Amino acid sequence: MKGEQASHDQAQEQASVRLQYWPPSHSVNAPDPWPDSFEFDSLDDAVAFAMTQAPAGREVAWLRTADGEVLKYPQIQRLWATRHS
Numbered sequence: 001m002k003g004e005q006a007s008h009d010q011a012q013e014q015a016s017v018r019l020q021y022w023p024p025s026h027s028v029n030a031p032d033p034w035p036d037s038f039e040f041d042s043l044d045d046a047v048a049f050a051m052t053q054a055p056a057g058r059e060v061a062w063l064r065t066a067d068g069e070v071l072k073y074p075q076i077q078r079l080w081a082t083r084h085s
Contacts (some may be wrong), residue, residue: 013049017046017066021059044083051080 011016016039017058043065050073063071071079 016040017043018064019046019050020062020064021055022062024060026060037064043079046078047079047083050076 018034018036018037018039020037038046038049040049043063046063050063053059059062060073061076062073065071
């Protein structure tokens with residue numbers, strides 16, 4: 001049991017945060033395939049990239065955390081604001 005937990009913890013550490021840009025008209029809450037997503041080792045890195053890079057075509061940033069939580073742009077903005085206030 002202890003070995004299984006260690007394996008799970010290692011998998012969580014190795015899992016990445018994914019950043020995907022979608023058109024503003026994209027209405028799916030948690031799109032499954034994330035084509036051409038950017039991968040980051042930490043949520044902080046992904047948030048910083050999303051808030052400092054200008055996507056082509058005025059697309060909107062979405063993040064999927066290592067545990068599968070999807071963060072939309074307003075949530076990303078709040079995380080950025082709390083880290084820089």
